[in-house]
Amino acid sequence: MARLRLYDTLTRETREFEPRAPGIARVYLCGPTTYDAPHVGHARSALAPDVLVRRLRRHGYQVTYVRNVTDVDDKILARARERGEAPLELSARMAGVYQEQMRALGCLDPEVEPRVSQHLPEIVALVSALIAQGHAYELEMPGGTHDVYFAVRSFAGYGRLSRRKLDDLVAGARVERDDSKRDPLDFALWKGAGRDEWGWESPWGWGRPGWHIECSAMSEKHLGFGFDIHAGGMDLVFPHHENEIAQSEAAHPGCGAMASYWLHNGFVNVDKEKMAKSLGNFVTVSDVLERNDPEALRAFLLGVQYRGPVQFDTEKLADGRVVFPGVDEAERRVDYLYAAERRLRDAFGGAMTVPAKLPPELLATRDAVSAAAKAGDEALDDDLNTPVALASLGEIARLGNELADLAWKRRKDAGFVGAASVVARSAHVALRRLADDLGLLRAPAEEYAARTRQRRLSRRGLREADVAARVLARDEARRQRDFTASDRLRDELSAAGVTLRDGPLGTEWSLEP
RNA sequence: GGCGAGGUAGCCAAGCGGUUAGGCAACGGUUUGCAAAACCGUCACACGCCGGUUCGAAUCCGGUCCUCGCCUCCA
Known part of the structure; x- marks a missing residue:
């Protein structure tokens, strides 16, 4: 070191x-x-x-x-x-x-x-x-x-x-x-x-x-x-x-x-x-x-090296409420990091046949993760350069997502998925370690998702059960391939600030910061 | 007046002598019933201005303009 x-x-x-x-x-x-x-x-x-x-x-x-x-x-x-x-x-x-x-x-x-x-x-x-x-x-x-x-x-x-x-x-x-x-x-x-x-x-x-x-x-x-x-x-x-x-x-x-x-x-x-x-x-x-979530404020402040000035912008909305665009942006970034961490942690569960040799594209990913982890580590050693460390953390998350996408595309190839899971595990370790050094991703991803969801719901005056019911109704219309109805329901939800994601395992919903 | 920090592409922000920082926004693409998310690409041969040093400068030197801070309580 x-x-x-x-x-x-x-x-x-x-x-x-x-x-x-x-x-x-x-x-x-x-x-x-x-x-x-x-x-x-x-x-x-x-x-x-x-x-x-x-x-x-x-x-x-x-x-x-x-x-x-x-x-x-x-x-x-x-x-x-x-x-x-x-x-x-x-x-x-x-x-x-x-x-x-x-x-x-x-x-x-x-x-x-x-x-x-x-x-x-x-x-x-x-x-x-x-x-x-x-x-x-x-x-x-x-x-x-x-x-x-x-x-x-x-x-x-x-x-x-x-x-x-x-x-x-x-x-x-x-x-x-x-x-x-x-x-x-x-x-x-x-x-x-x-x-x-x-x-x-x-x-x-x-x-x-x-x-x-x-x-x-x-x-x-x-x-x-x-x-x-x-x-x-x-x-x-x-x-x-x-x-x-x-x-x-x-x-x-x-x-x-x-x-x-x-x-x-x-x-x-x-x-x-x-x-x-x-x-x-x-x-x-x-x-x-x-x-905003405390981790969003932390990520926002760590986005500038500690000796430089931080610009903290405030914006007044039409209804008189004051918002902090920079912190909102940081919060979306924290969402991204948590989501990537969760994917890396979960997407490769189950027993895998571990191949003796990694395919070349996975080898490249593994090396890229190591390089990013090293860059983040060195940045922190260089007078606590948190912006660069944050960029490295994002790089590891990006590589993790890439890996997860790749594994999904080739999900029928057990050998490949097994090899991907090996790389994913080491990427997860690297992500966690750098996040720890920055004091980020301190909660289990589910806990972060739950607490930000609650805050965002209450800020919009929404109730979780109501949103869930509407998502379900839209899902039902969609399953019957009534896309006119399902798209209308999705538009309504979107207007209320709810974003839907139709995945292979069902529809997930989230709220913007 | 004294001391100090800084001016980097629409915005935020690294770099501080020579290989793409990164993020956000915007716009294309892969994917999707359409989206979203994720991923790829474009925007980006940007570095306040004028000189100089150097094979080579956002990075060094000189000058200049602007912004901010401390000198009073302040993280």
């Missing part, structure tokens, strides 16, 4: 993954601040590390995957006040939604999902250590409370990740002058708060941790200082990850880098603009899952 290659934001190069400890990979993802339901952008940032973790496991690494939840934050406080809810109650509820929806999208559960509210002692200890080492200082604020700031100029490497020069940052119009801080770029490690406010006790009085310190404290707690891969959205490069590096590495002088690889996923754009809560143009995961 080839080596896994990853693009590292810090060095701006793609290089082979080298674990710090042989056979072990430690991954940290900056998860969401849970004040609201996750949107499609959050899904994408969880998906990229999920594919990474699957890949690392495929390479035999024992992976520890930590995905944090920021459950202490001013936005949470503000939202909780609006709702008259306790902040931690709100954030716990939203964290639950996030976890449940990421699971629905096929993201493997992380080993640890740490929360800020459960790591106050670690945060306080880290801030204290930074003060002791002269990297941070305490300031009394006008209200009598105390803040602690990180002194960016005390850390020589500041700006390396985002390639920013301190003086450029100061020159930037958006840095607010705050004369109380030693340097306008210094950022808060601890923000003092009034006794009646949400907070915790600390050596600097009552207050809450700053935004960046929690990831330094939690990654160290669960992975130790100096781990393999740190992931997150592009927007976290500066200041969040820059600040994490400063805090963590300043606290561990002479211990090397905080992380060996920094992976940053691109955004999900709506009408060419970044999807963001602040812009109000976001589509929640629930919005999509109301209409």
Whole structure:
């Protein structure tokens, strides 16, 4: 197996993954601040590390995957006040939604999902250590409370990740002058708060941790200082990850880098603009899952390499409902993959006489399947190139269909069918393996068909029994070769969104996404 | 202003120095009572624009136009 290659934001190069400890990979993802339901952008940032973790496991690494939840934050406080809810109650509820929806999208559960509210002692200890080492200082604020700031100029490497020069940052119009801080770029490690406010006790009085310190404290707690891969959205490069590096590495002088690889996923754009809560143009995961299957959203997002931007188009129907054409397209593709998988699995059942030698056309199919499987595997090793892997998966499915067609045409030739079944079995294994690497085709094909059928029926206001009865009536007319009647019934069904397929084993029906 | 990403055939999207990426749509064909599905083929010698390097560039270099992002909360 080839080596896994990853693009590292810090060095701006793609290089082979080298674990710090042989056979072990430690991954940290900056998860969401849970004040609201996750949107499609959050899904994408969880998906990229999920594919990474699957890949690392495929390479035999024992992976520890930590995905944090920021459950202490001013936005949470503000939202909780609006709702008259306790902040931690709100954030716990939203964290639950996030976890449940990421699971629905096929993201493997992380080993640890740490929360800020459960790591106050670690945060306080880290801030204290930074003060002791002269990297941070305490300031009394006008209200009598105390803040602690990180002194960016005390850390020589500041700006390396985002390639920013301190003086450029100061020159930037958006840095607010705050004369109380030693340097306008210094950022808060601890923000003092009034006794009646949400907070915790600390050596600097009552207050809450700053935004960046929690990831330094939690990654160290669960992975130790100096781990393999740190992931997150592009927007976290500066200041969040820059600040994490400063805090963590300043606290561990002479211990090397905080992380060996920094992976940053691109955004999900709506009408060419970044999807963001602040812009109000976001589509929640629930919005999509109301209409589409979770695997469709997953396939859609994996259709673009994780670092590039994803265009998420929305379309308003005449009746006011909003649909997602790209996800619909991906869903049809998932239908296709499941159908092919099912054919490969089922169409060759029964005892077969296995020939000693495969006919040449089957030999070619077998080789083509191997080539596609290899291409998909190599694509994933090349900085998680999921679009190419998806194309390879489609190629295997196509070859499987071709094989099934061929076997059907020559069904009277037992020797050929036996040989085809041997090839089909290996194609099925290849399909399943690559699908697993992508986190697709996770359900039995029947279950997928049933759940998508139910959703599509209810969206159209149809009842399964009614449709089945009409299909049966049409089948009856057809059997009596009354094609005028059967075609009329089929047209009616088609107008209702039901597509019929007359096969050798009877008529099947399905609904478009 | 500083830093960064990107512009690929109707649409989505790989490739990043030399052999067809792939998907969707559209249109032919095989198949079918007719369809659908599946399979085959066409659309596709496409790569923002102008120069340069090279035997050869979508891929490298220089310039230029446009889009987007970060620098404030953001995945």
